[in-house]
Amino acid sequence: MTSRPHPAGRNYHVTLLALVVVYLAAIFAGFLAPYDPSAQSRDFAFVPPTGLHWIDMSGAVHLRPFVYQEGRPYPLRFFVRGAPYRIARLFSSQRHLLGVDAPAALFLLGTDGFGRDQLSRLLYGAQISLFAGPLGAALSVVFGLVLGGLAGFFGGWVDAIIMRAGELFLAVPWYYLLFAVRMALPLRIEPQEAFAMILAIVAVVGWARPARLIRGVVLSGRTRDYVEAARALGASDLHVLRRHVLPQAFGVALTQAALLAPQYILAEATLSFFGLGVGEPVPSWGNMLAVLQRYDVLSSYWWMFLPGGALLAVFLLYYLLADALHERVAALPG
């Protein structure tokens, strides 16, 4: 393989920074979200995004933006007191970044059919959707690294068993199985349990692909001259695996993780879309998108597509990252 400059590779740091910002927004959802994500304002069902104004009806320009509520202007306020929240289970507060005085309401991304603020739900939903993906991907890749490494290094019947098992996992129709698994579980699952379930499912389902790749890398690495040399010098299996073979596989694993993370984010969205993920009223991007199954929502309320847009943006960042990582791995000597 030859190293060639790639546009994504150059923006590696920008991409990473953008992803960090997205994840920080999810962690600080409580502060950034104007409202409690499950609070229903029943007089404001399917309200389009609130318009921010700088120029009032008399033509005067205001530095501080404001919103109209029944013809009256209400200025945007910062660090307002609102619904209590906790951040990362560490500290709690009631201060929110943005807000307006009642009876006006600030729905920057509109509301859903129960009058719940879409922006708040999107931020809180990210806590589930964005973390289930990378955590699941990390688990998958660790499984893949261990199993693929063993298969590639030892070969023989170990290889045969692991790889046949991997093929089995690739061939199972997972969604049907998941419906069956869900039926067997107790009726009610807490959001944390649902999160753990999603994580377990995507990790267990997904180990086979990275395992195959890593097996290939290990298989080719095992026969390299310097590995042969190390063995000739009396190095143990473990030593060779640790010092010479796995470091090569590590770059592949990292790229795989960056590729799998968005797929798993989508898997969470799909599970929640079918009602198998976290349940109401806890938001996730998948269950937020589930309302698009309804024709009236699809045809009438464009702002209900916004979680889809957010998903797309996150995907793009991850793929850019995977591309950049791939470039770096390919550029590595050896």
Next chain:
Amino acid sequence: MSRRLAALSLALSVVFAAGPPLASQQRAAATEWLVSRADTGRPGGQLVVIERAEPRTFNPVVAIDAPSKDILGRTTADLIHVDRETQQPQAALARSWTVSPDGRRFTLSLRRGVRFSDGQPFDADDVVFSFRVYLDEKVGSPQRDLLIVGDKPIAVRKVDQYTVQVDLAEAYAVGERMFDSVAMLPRHLLETPYNEGRLARTWAVGTPADAFAGLGPFRLKEYVPGQRLTLERNPFFWKTDRAGTHLPYLDRLVFVFVPSEDAQALRFQAGDADVTTRLSATNFEVLQRDRGKRNYDLLDIGPGLDYTFLFFNQNSVAQTDSPQVARRRGWFRQLAFRQAVSLATDRDAIVRLVYRGHAAPLWGHVPPGNKLWVNRSLPKPPRSLDRARERLRSAGFSWNASGALVDKDGQPVDFTIVTNTGNTERMQIATIIQDDLKQIGIRVGVVTLELRALLQRVLTTHDYDACVLALGAADGDPSSEMNVWLSTGGTHLWNPEQAAPATPWEAEIDTLMRRQLAVRELQERKRLYDRVQALVAENLPVISLVSPSVLAGTTKGLANLRPTIFDHHALWNVDELFWRGRPAGETR
């Protein structure tokens, strides 16, 4: 609101206009025509109707699914028909009838000169044969149960070629209504299969069209599975209009099969069909917004016979149940707990958010659409969180420091509402109740299950806490809901198939329901059923929530269309429908 008033006044005006049919105006003629009182129209054209699923059978004896019934309702006829507008029995194939003073003998005079759609004559032998088939246990007709009175099947006897006599073991409140929708069968076609014991399997959907014959306004022409079913005009139909034109007016009736609710709205919007019923409120709103540009009318017929409700699991606790299950059932069996849930539930929000106003909030289980039976004097306590809290306090519940409701033992109160997947309305209702109850400190989970799995839990394994479900009385008569309200009933949802009534009020409902079935006077039956409604509203075995409106759409220009809340909402008088302003014979 104004729309509902308008619909009501329209319905009333039509009731007065219709009146009783003039049964025997043309006694001298060979055929005793039934003369329709509807506006006279012009023959020709076809009507395309959306049906949600394909028929399972063309055999009226064993048909049980709605699509088969919708279609067979147009190709068959009954002796006495309940008018879908007035809810009153009307002459059909029987031009008149008498009832003995003890209410146990009906004597029916058949219309003379009536022919099946294949041209063969219809008489008392066909009637006797039909009832023999329906009552034969080996055939397994779902109609059989309705023809058992006082534990004995009704006895049907031929008096002469045009007179039959029907004897009942005891007086039966439903009386002549039991003849409604019992399709008369052609003996000349079905006697051989019946004698050979294969009647239940005859007239399956694959049978060629010329093997059928019925007495309805249309007859089968062609069925293309997966696409459409075409009925053509029955030239032997026994009704005319006031000008003497033979009914039906339409040449063809085409059913197209569209499974999903959304796809139905889309197909109708695109102009692929003339009639769609059972529109969801949200799709109705979408169609309404587009109405100016399109060639259709939309009709809100008002709250129908369906009622949606929440109920709690009140089955007795088995020894194998866990202590948590036992504790929960303990809450659910307390009236004050159920009252608090009812008081905290925002029915108006359900009407507004889920149904966009196309529904009526309910405090009793009979919806206002069922005008004949609804008890209008039931109290309608408005939503009140304070009163809900007061009810809970009176039953020994309290609130902990974080605002969560706890029972006498300090255990936090939480439960799960199940409802069926695929019904977005019920899912939304459950989510609204979840938020309502959060405000009185109850933590509620919402879980959706596939309908069959849900019913299995509710009726068989009893493994659930609470459930949002809907029921609909087919004809609005309380007799059709015996199974729900009798404590021995299989669909006595909150505690089915009890050996003995678990509570005094369930015992009282049992008595009232059995009595209303034996009494003949409507007023007395109404009085008894009013009491049932009051008992249900007081004891809240089901917390009635909402009754959705029946919403339909039709292509502009369809005359005599008088949709009702009864099945089939738009086609019940299909013989009278015609296209206004289209020349005769023109097809779309």
